[in-house]
Amino acid sequence: ITPWTFSFTSSPRRGGVATADDTGLTTMRSFASTEPGPRMKDEMLSLLLAAATSIHEAADEKQLAERIMDAAVRGTGLQNAIVLRPIDTGGRVEVVASRLSPNAQGGISFSRLLLAAAENGNVAEISGDGGDISQSMVAMKIKAALCVPIMLGPTAAQFLYLDSRGGLPAAIRANGSAFCVALGRMASLALSNLKRVDFERRQAVFDSDLRAAAAAQLGNGALDGD
Numbered sequence: 001i002t003p004w005t006f007s008f009t010s011s012p013r014r015g016g017v018a019t020a021d022d023t024g025l026t027t028m029r030s031f032a033s034t035e036p037g038p039r040m041k042d043e044m045l046s047l048l049l050a051a052a053t054s055i056h057e058a059a060d061e062k063q064l065a066e067r068i069m070d071a072a073v074r075g076t077g078l079q080n081a082i083v084l085r086p087i088d089t090g091g092r093v094e095v096v097a098s099r100l101s102p103n104a105q106g107g108i109s110f111s112r113l114l115l116a117a118a119e120n121g122n123v124a125e126i127s128g129d130g131g132d133i134s135q136s137m138v139a140m141k142i143k144a145a146l147c148v149p150i151m152l153g154p155t156a157a158q159f160l161y162l163d164s165r166g167g168l169p170a171a172i173r174a175n176g177s178a179f180c181v182a183l184g185r186m187a188s189l190a191l192s193n194l195k196r197v198d199f200e201r202r203q204a205v206f207d208s209d210l211r212a213a214a215a216a217q218l219g220n221g222a223l224d225g226d
Contacts, residue, residue, distance in 0.1 A: 019091040019112040029125045029177075044175055047075055048182055055190045064194060065097035068150075068160055068187045073099065075183065076146060076176035078162040080104055083150075084115075085158050091115070096158060104166035114147040119156050123148050123180050127172055144172050148184040150191055157191060160184065 051071035058064035069081035079101035084093040091112045117124035126145045145163035149156040160180070164171075173179075 016087045016092040016094040017109070019093060019110045019115060029127075041175065044075060044179055047071065048179060051075075051183060052186050055186050058190060058194070061191070061194060062097060064187070064190055065158075066099075068183065069097065069099045071183055072146075072148070072160055072162055072180065075173070075179040076162055077171070077173040078144060078146065078164050078176075080163050080165055082110075082161045083158055084110065084161055086115075086156070093159070101166055110161055111145060111147070114145060114161070115159060118147040118149040118159055121149050121151055121154070121156070123177055123184060125172065125177050146172065146177065146180055148180045148187075150184060151188040152192055152195065158187075160187065 048071075051067070054067045054071070055064060058067055065083040069083060072081050073079065080099065082098040082100075083096040085096050086092075087094050093110060093115070111126065114124045114126060124147045127143070142163045142165045145161070148160035148162070150158040150160060160183075162180075
């Protein structure tokens with residue numbers, strides 16, 4: 001229900017993690033998905049096409065997240081990838097899946113500025129020296145970060161968060177942001193399709209249960225009439 005997303009679970013939801021409030025402390029850029037990007041090299045295009053096939057064949061959200069992260073790490077050169085799901089409007093997020101480099105340091109923390117910038121459907125990027133990045137990011141040795149929204153309609157249902165924490169390379173590959181714009185589109189379509197398939201499956205089970213209940217009620221009525 002736009003612009004809200006409701007989620008239901010039979011088990012208690014995990015508390016999630018808080019994002020780092022770096023609003024106003026970090027310089028960033030954003031890339032709209034509707035803007036034409038720079039022309040990609042053949043290597044990047046081949047990687048994107050392979051990712052499209054892999055993402056389309058994902059059987060569930062967990063597998064989809066793993067395949068998105070794999071493509072993003074190779075396409076951007078950033079070593080750490082995490083798929084996040086927003087929990088509330090206070091900046092808390094839930095980790096759906098993660099791929100961190102062995103030398104990642106400082107625990108898992110995320111830029112609230114990046115997430116807020118990506119909420120409207122744009123890819124957000126932080127890149128520069130320590131003077132352009134908040135203290136918390138400098139402490140984690142993060143010199144570059146990207147946030148890619150994964151949309152359901154006009155709403156960001158998930159975020160692909162990439163950064164360089166704990167090691168090199170500190171720079172995003174040429175055309176890495178444009179690659180992520182295209183990757184985000186494909187991921188959004190794949191997530192929407194998984195949600196549709198899941199809804200159809202649940203609806204089929206619900207309809208079957210209704211038919212069974214109706215048949216049982218008719219059977220009981222016939223017995224009462226006898």
